[in-house]
Amino acid sequence: MQRDIEKILIPHAKIAQRVHELAEMITRDHGGAAAEVTIIPILTGAMIFAADLIRHLPMRMQIGLLAVSSYPGRSVRSQGSMVLSEQVGNLRGRHVVLIDDIVDSGGTLRLVREMINEAQPATLKTCVLLRKPTEGAKETGIDYLGFEIPDEFVVGYGLDYNDHYRNLPDIVTLKPHVLQGLANA
Ligand code: PRP
Numbered sequence: 750m751q752r753d754i755e756k757i758l759i760p761h762a763k764i765a766q767r768v769h770e771l772a773e774m775i776t777r778d779h780g781g782a783a784a785e786v787t788i789i790p791i792l793t794g795a796m797i798f799a800a801d802l803i804r805h806l807p808m809r810m811q812i813g814l815l816a817v818s819s820y821p822g823r824s825v826r827s828q829g830s831m832v833l834s835e836q837v838g839n840l841r842g843r844h845v846v847l848i849d850d851i852v853d854s855g856g857t858l859r860l861v862r863e864m865i866n867e868a869q870p871a872t873l874k875t876c877v878l879l880r881k882p883t884e885g886a887k888e889t890g891i892d893y894l895g896f897e898i899p900d901e902f903v904v905g906y907g908l909d910y911n912d913h914y915r916n917l918p919d920i921v922t923l924k925p926h927v928l929q930g931l932a933n934a
Pocket residue numbers: 791792793794795817818819820821827830849850851852853854855856857858908909
């Protein structure tokens with residue numbers, strides 16, 4: 750895996766610091782340690798970000814799971830977002846925080862937000878680690894954002910290419926030969 754890395758875009762120490770800051774903002778906005786929330790990571794990409802984030806949140810929480818796919822296999826462009834499975838529990842009257850690793854076209858977050866809103870939560874906030882500079886992403890209101898990144902294909906810290914590289918601790922780009930021939934996939 751290491752030899753496939755072109756450059757480190759965001760090192761893990763910087764991610765860790767930002768995750769801590771995001772957790773403080775979420776805690777403050779929800780009224781501190783006495784609050785109760787439902788956290789919904791959008792799987793699979795948000796798994797590692799969510800696991801780190803929730804350990805900095807001092808309030809009681811339920812965790813819902815939602816799997817959505819937009820970039821199946823070797824796709825580097827969105828193929829349209831599709832809910833693969835959901836196990837979110839009863840969200841009526843709950844304070845819900847959606848967690849995702851990246852917003853690119855914004856399709857995933859729009860779809861999931863609509864779906865969660867139908868369940869009538871008391872509040873719905875979104876926390877996203879990375880945002881690309883696309884029109885769709887800019888139009889997608891994000892309540893808690895980690896980093897703006899350039900329009901490059903990135904992996905690591907939960908993000909994948911063909912289901913690999915999620916376990917890299919840093920956010921990185923891949924060498925061109927790794928992605929070669931797949932730009933139209
Ligand atoms: C990725 C990522 C986001 C979504 C963002 O998921 O985790 O959920 O795409 O892209 P969008 O803003 O263009 O919709 P992916 O479909 O690759 O599934 P995964 O989380 O299982 O990797």
